[in-house]
Amino acid sequence: MEKENISKTGEGNRESFRDRIATVDESGKRKWVFAQKPKGKLYNIRTYVSWSFFLLFFSLPFIEVNGQPLFLFNVVKAKFILFGKVFWPQDFFIFGLGMLTFIVFIVLFTAAFGRLFCGWVCPQTIFMEMFFRKIEYFIEGDAAQQKMLAKAPWTGSKIFKKVSKHIIFYICSFIIANFFLSYIIGVKELWKIITEPVTQHIGGFLSLAVFSGVFYAVYAFFREQVCTVICPYGRLQGVLLDKNSMIVAYDYQRGEPRGKFNKKVERIQGDCIDCFQCVKVCPTGIDIRNGTQMECVGCTACIDACNAIMDKINKPLGLIRYASELGIEKKEKLQYTGRMKLYTVLLGVLVTVLAFLLVTRKEVDTTIMRTPGMLYQERGTDSVSNLYNIKVANKTTNSIPLQLKLENVSGQIEIIGGHSVQVKEQGEGTGSFFIVLPRSIIHERKTLLKIGIYSNNKKIDVISTNFLGPVQ
Numbered sequence: 058m059e060k061e062n063i064s065k066t067g068e069g070n071r072e073s074f075r076d077r078i079a080t081v082d083e084s085g086k087r088k089w090v091f092a093q094k095p096k097g098k099l100y101n102i103r104t105y106v107s108w109s110f111f112l113l114f115f116s117l118p119f120i121e122v123n124g125q126p127l128f129l130f131n132v133v134k135a136k137f138i139l140f141g142k143v144f145w146p147q148d149f150f151i152f153g154l155g156m157l158t159f160i161v162f163i164v165l166f167t168a169a170f171g172r173l174f175c176g177w178v179c180p181q182t183i184f185m186e187m188f189f190r191k192i193e194y195f196i197e198g199d200a201a202q203q204k205m206l207a208k209a210p211w212t213g214s215k216i217f218k219k220v221s222k223h224i225i226f227y228i229c230s231f232i233i234a235n236f237f238l239s240y241i242i243g244v245k246e247l248w249k250i251i252t253e254p255v256t257q258h259i260g261g262f263l264s265l266a267v268f269s270g271v272f273y274a275v276y277a278f279f280r281e282q283v284c285t286v287i288c289p290y291g292r293l294q295g296v297l298l299d300k301n302s303m304i305v306a307y308d309y310q311r312g313e314p315r316g317k318f319n320k321k322v323e324r325i326q327g328d329c330i331d332c333f334q335c336v337k338v339c340p341t342g343i344d345i346r347n348g349t350q351m352e353c354v355g356c357t358a359c360i361d362a363c364n365a366i367m368d369k370i371n372k373p374l375g376l377i378r379y380a381s382e383l384g385i386e387k388k389e390k391l392q393y394t395g396r397m398k399l400y401t402v403l404l405g406v407l408v409t410v411l412a413f414l415l416v417t418r419k420e421v422d423t424t425i426m427r428t429p430g431m432l433y434q435e436r437g438t439d440s441v442s443n444l445y446n447i448k449v450a451n452k453t454t455n456s457i458p459l460q461l462k463l464e465n466v467s468g469q470i471e472i473i474g475g476h477s478v479q480v481k482e483q484g485e486g487t488g489s490f491f492i493v494l495p496r497s498i499i500h501e502r503k504t505l506l507k508i509g510i511y512s513n514n515k516k517i518d519v520i521s522t523n524f525l526g527p528v529q
Contacts, residue, residue: 078285079343079352089207090281092190093200093337097361106177107187114180118239118247124454126243133241136483142418143452143483151414158407163290165400167297169393171304175290176355181275181283184233186340186356189226189276196222200337226277227269234268281341285352294351300382301392305355307335307346307377308385318370328372335359335377345377421457421480422450423510425520428489433525441526442471442493449487451480457512461490464507464519468494492524499526 122141129138250261316326480486
């Protein structure tokens with residue numbers, strides 16, 4: 058647990074250690090956070106970033122590449138589309154390596170830049186602070202007005218505001234749920250759920266209801282608890298951060314000892330005037346002056362609030378700023394440590410391997426095996442045949458006919474039921490065929506064959522297999 062500042066009690070000054078999160082009191086009861094509306098340079102930049110996020114979130118499902126969504130994560134059908142390329146369970150090793158690369162990136166990024174992601178581009182933070190919180194400010198007013206409304210009796214005005222807020226919250230949650238579902242099943246399937254009879258899409262409507270309920274519960278009630286209680290990334294901060302990591306930090310060297318501001322008296326204390334503005338704007342209810350804390354999402358609201366106060370009392374900005382613990386303690390700049398270098402090398406190797414696998418990834422996966430339990434067949438006095446099974450996974454968006462040709466020996470291939478193996482788009486095809494070889498070229502029990510896979514007379518792959526024949 059984080060160590061708090063020395064606090065004054067009836068027993069004198071003593072060190073205390075937190076045994077609970079900031080939004081829970083000693084009895085275990087939830088303390089509701091009424092965050093004051095932030096304003097300032099960093100908040101304005103975060104607003105612009107949130108607009109870009111909303112633009113991407115609500116537009117990406119409609120973008121298609123070669124008739125396929127740009128992104129699709131259909132867990133039910135085990136179908137994933139990234140940048141228009143389809144990934145099936147056969148590509149799981151690529152997906153797994155991609156996830157491993159992402160995890161290493163998160164570790165490296167956090168070791169260097171702390172929770173920069175959480176404060177600036179995390180969907181939970183953006184939707185909560187830049188969307189739902191602003192709706193709440195518009196309906197119920199700023200933090201002080203919200204507190205008064207919460208304590209006020211249930212009058213007509215209070216009922217109207219509360220009901221209006223929750224209705225709007227649920228409508229927004231329903232809209233977000235629709236777009237969220239479109240990333241899983243695609244816009245076309247979502248449109249069918251919306252336009253066709255409910256009885257044809259009971260599962261889809263249940264999914265929409267569940268997602269809408271979850272989003273509504275999160276943004277109307279659970280709020281910052283998602284970051285402090287549920288999110289595993291927040292819990293990992295203790296092992297990922299070190300003294301060189303960039304965090305939102307209070308400069309205690311400059312700010313302590315604290316003291317109220319009086320412009321008529323020469324100031325002998327530190328620059329912190331104990332105005333609590335940094336606490337009032339915090340969406341997770343912490344006091345950043347108590348040091349690095351698990352609940353801090355790095356949203357920079359406290360930086361803007363403190364800078365506004367410093368400007369009013371003619372003190373340098375940056376009492377609360379982005380810095381590292383060593384930067385505060387020893388006035389050192391952010392250092393690129395040995396651990397960061399190791400993570401960078403590891404990340405570089407993983408990215409290189411992942412890029413190679415993606416570039417060399419086959420659009421058509423073919424498996425050829427001799428039919429089990431069968432020996433060779435005599436074809437007259439001069440030829441021998443083997444029966445094979447072929448299985449093809451087509452990852453493209455077009456149906457393709459596949460032809461088979463022997464590449465390294467003379468002979469012929471007889472496909473049962475036709476001259477080619479037909480494979481539907483994004484589907485699988487199977488078939489059986491005979492390979493017939495002259496006796497004159499069979500010199501061993503097993504003969505290595507290379508079979509060329511052709512589509513519209515274009516070679517797309519070469520498969521190796523064995524031919525079983527009589528011993529000369």
